[in-house]
Amino acid sequence: MKTERHSRRDFIRKSTAATAAVGTFSVFPASVVFGKPAPSDQVNVALIGCRNMGFGILKHHLDNDDVNCVAMCDVDSGLLQERVTEVRKTYGDEPKRYSDYRKMLGQKDIDAVIIGTPDHWHCLNMVDAAAAGKDVYVEKPMANTIEECNIMTAAASYYDRVVQVGQQQRSSNVFRETMSMVRSGTIGPLRKVNIWANFNYGLGATPVMDEPVPDGVDYDMWLGPAPSRPFNRNHFHGSWRHYWNYGGGMFSDWGVHLIDMGLWVKNQVKAPTEVMTFATNNSGFEKSRDTFDTMNVMFPTKDFVINYDMTAGVQEGPYDNLYGISFIGDRGTIKADRSGYRVIPEWDGDKKEFMTEAKEFNKGGETHAEHVRNFIDCVKSRKTPACPPEVGRVAALHVHVANISARIGEPYLVWDDRNNRFSNSERANSYIVPQYRAPWRLPDIL
Numbered sequence: 001m002k003t004e005r006h007s008r009r010d011f012i013r014k015s016t017a018a019t020a021a022v023g024t025f026s027v028f029p030a031s032v033v034f035g036k037p038a039p040s041d042q043v044n045v046a047l048i049g050c051r052n053m054g055f056g057i058l059k060h061h062l063d064n065d066d067v068n069c070v071a072m073c074d075v076d077s078g079l080l081q082e083r084v085t086e087v088r089k090t091y092g093d094e095p096k097r098y099s100d101y102r103k104m105l106g107q108k109d110i111d112a113v114i115i116g117t118p119d120h121w122h123c124l125n126m127v128d129a130a131a132a133g134k135d136v137y138v139e140k141p142m143a144n145t146i147e148e149c150n151i152m153t154a155a156a157s158y159y160d161r162v163v164q165v166g167q168q169q170r171s172s173n174v175f176r177e178t179m180s181m182v183r184s185g186t187i188g189p190l191r192k193v194n195i196w197a198n199f200n201y202g203l204g205a206t207p208v209m210d211e212p213v214p215d216g217v218d219y220d221m222w223l224g225p226a227p228s229r230p231f232n233r234n235h236f237h238g239s240w241r242h243y244w245n246y247g248g249g250m251f252s253d254w255g256v257h258l259i260d261m262g263l264w265v266k267n268q269v270k271a272p273t274e275v276m277t278f279a280t281n282n283s284g285f286e287k288s289r290d291t292f293d294t295m296n297v298m299f300p301t302k303d304f305v306i307n308y309d310m311t312a313g314v315q316e317g318p319y320d321n322l323y324g325i326s327f328i329g330d331r332g333t334i335k336a337d338r339s340g341y342r343v344i345p346e347w348d349g350d351k352k353e354f355m356t357e358a359k360e361f362n363k364g365g366e367t368h369a370e371h372v373r374n375f376i377d378c379v380k381s382r383k384t385p386a387c388p389p390e391v392g393r394v395a396a397l398h399v400h401v402a403n404i405s406a407r408i409g410e411p412y413l414v415w416d417d418r419n420n421r422f423s424n425s426e427r428a429n430s431y432i433v434p435q436y437r438a439p440w441r442l443p444d445i446l
């Protein structure tokens with residue numbers, strides 16, 4: 001059945017294209033054209049952090065007939081205006097604009113909030129949204145520190161909210177099939193999970209001088225709980241991820257997705273117990289960042305080992321892929337990435353036969369849309385989504401324990417999850433809880 005909303009969107013897309021083609025541009029607000037009493041099966045969403053991923057995820061929401069955008073918030077007013085205009089033109093929605101997300105959360109008609117802010121904001125945004133009775137789609141990594149992940153997991157349960165973490169590979173058929181092949185014994189007993197991620201962007205940006213805060217930006221609100229520092233473009237939109245105060249480098253950015261697959265294969269929702277880390281800044285490029293460009297991390301588990309191998313600035317990797325994951329068993333290897341998988345059998349020299357069947361699939365791709373749809377369905381059904389907070393937490397913890405190990409130069413750390421501490425390093429323990437800049441305070445929920 002074509003809903004009224006679908007027709008309205010079709011109309012807006014078509015009329016936008018038509019008016020653009022004749023060189024004029026005028027789109028009536030949809031509410032004026034059609035009227036828009038939201039039926040009870042509609043989900044009203046709001047977005048905090050509108051620049052890149054957050055906006056992409058909002059669009060994936062709005063591509064569904066049963067989702068409306070009722071509010072958008074950003075601390076960069078020029079960017080916010082652009083994004084609101086795009087939403088109005090493309091989808092016909094009329095979101096209210098906010099620069100302070102706390103004010104936005106008072107808007108009664110918001111059912112769910114999408115969080116697309118830098119990692120250092122996720123915890124406050126999420127807990128405040130949950131406390132305001134909203135469900136939450138929060139981008140990965142779940143948060144920038146271990147304690148924030150703990151708080152968010154507790155908050156989701158305390159406020160009884162549906163929370164989806166943006167590890168969208170959990171909604172991928174490529175990875176679902178890969179998991180089921182490994183679990184059903186296609187490659188024999190699993191011995192190793194090898195992960196690699198080599199991307200140029202992991203080096204960070206070319207150094208630039210500090211400068212005045214750009215017009216229209218509430219920089220103090222961008223920093224939020226992070227320490228104060230003069231404005232610098234490299235510490236801002238997009239490239240913040242290379243500075244510890246806001247992100248965890250390429251490991252927490254990309255590695256978290258792939259580590260998540262290494263845990264999912266055994267349905268392991270367990271924090272790491274031990275980590276061995278080697279990390280340096282070895283590239284000769286003049287780039288600005290705190291985080292590492294070269295990392296090797298090992299997580300031993302009872303039955304198998306997860307290896308993470310990262311060389312930022314290099315666009316080559318095993319199997320001619322700059323990132324990927326391989327599951328290695330006695331009888332074969334399954335190599336996977338978002339686009340597909342390949343089963344590579346081992347040869348049995350005695351029997352003169354392959355130990356498993358070769359197989360290949362390469363019609364996968366990005367799965368944000370599927371992950372978003374799963375979230376919307378769960379908002380309606382109140383079921384647990386594909387990547388609940390417990391799953392987001394353990395993936396993020398794997399990244400954080402390794403980053404802490406590298407930052408303090410102690411290559412072997414033992415994590416005691418029950419007591420929320422490292423049992424062999426007091427120095428490492430000082431990195432568990434972030435120091436928030438006043439007046440911001442860690443939510444008091446644990």
Ligand SMILES: NC(=O)c1ccc[n+]([C@@H]2O[C@H](COP(=O)([O-])OP(=O)(O)OC[C@H]3O[C@@H](n4cnc5c(N)ncnc54)[C@H](O)[C@@H]3O)[C@@H](O)[C@H]2O)c1
Binds near residue numbers: 075116117139167238
């Ligand atoms: N799932 C994925 O594949 C994927 C891919 C890329 C990024 N991400 C995640 O998405 C998040 C955002 O990354 P990005 O690349 O879009 O960053 P970005 O810097 O491009 O965008 C962040 C936006 O948040 C806004 N912002 C900052 N503080 C704010 C506040 N207090 N209130 C409102 N808005 C605020 C900024 O002005 C900016 O518009 C990160 O957590 C990142 O790890 C996920």
